[in-house]
Every structure is written in structure tokens, then in C-alpha cells.
Amino acid sequence: MPKFASICGIILSALIFSPAFAAEPAADGAAPKAPQGPPKGYECHDTELSGSGPGFKSSQEESEEAAIKDWLEKAKPIYADADWKTTLDPRMECVKQGLYSKCFAIGMPCHPKPK
Numbered sequence: 001m002p003k004f005a006s007i008c009g010i011i012l013s014a015l016i017f018s019p020a021f022a023a024e025p026a027a028d029g030a031a032p033k034a035p036q037g038p039p040k041g042y043e044c045h046d047t048e049l050s051g052s053g054p055g056f057k058s059s060q061e062e063s064e065e066a067a068i069k070d071w072l073e074k075a076k077p078i079y080a081d082a083d084w085k086t087t088l089d090p091r092m093e094c095v096k097q098g099l100y101s102k103c104f105a106i107g108m109p110c111h112p113k114p115k
Contacts, residue, residue, distance in 0.1 A: 043113050050105070051070030051105045052105070058100060063094060063101045064105070067104055068105045087107035090106070
């Protein structure tokens, strides 16, 4: 089993950190989306955060929720009012292993500009 976990870790790392993976065109042949700016009235942190939650889940929805929860736990120390809905360039990347999935929530936390 440890060998299997090592292989999964290597594959996940390659998928997440591969520049070619991030620049792939969409499946429908459209050009990749250009990065969006911060939401209006918000300022964003300069570093992208990633959250995944523990282990593989039996449904992709559960895995996405765990990833967002983990991402928020990392974003709250930076901006106490951070929210996944106001993230700069948010993306969700998921991998499947049989009937299980593991998702990674990635993006830069943002919060309302001080007045």
C-alpha cells in the first residue's frame, strides 16, 4: 500500500504543478481562459493557496467541499473575511481513483478593500 500512495502522490504532483497541464486548451477547442482580475472592491493576496482536505472521498461533491474547507482554513489566517466566492482565479482540480475522488481548491484569497 505505501508504494501505491507514493505513486498517487507523484501523479498528483505532476498534474498540479505541470505548466503544460495549466495551459491546455479547453476540450471544445477554445483558448484557455485569461486570468481574471480581483472582484470589484476587493484586494487579493499575492500568493495562490491550495487546499485538498484529508484522503479520497466517495463522491466528487464531498471531495470538492473538503477541498474548499481546507482552502478556507489556510486563507482565514491571511484575511479573516476570506471567502471562496471572492477568490481570484479560483479553480477546482479533481482526480479519480476507482470510485473515489480527491479535489484541490486553488486560488488567491481576497477581501473587501478597507474604506
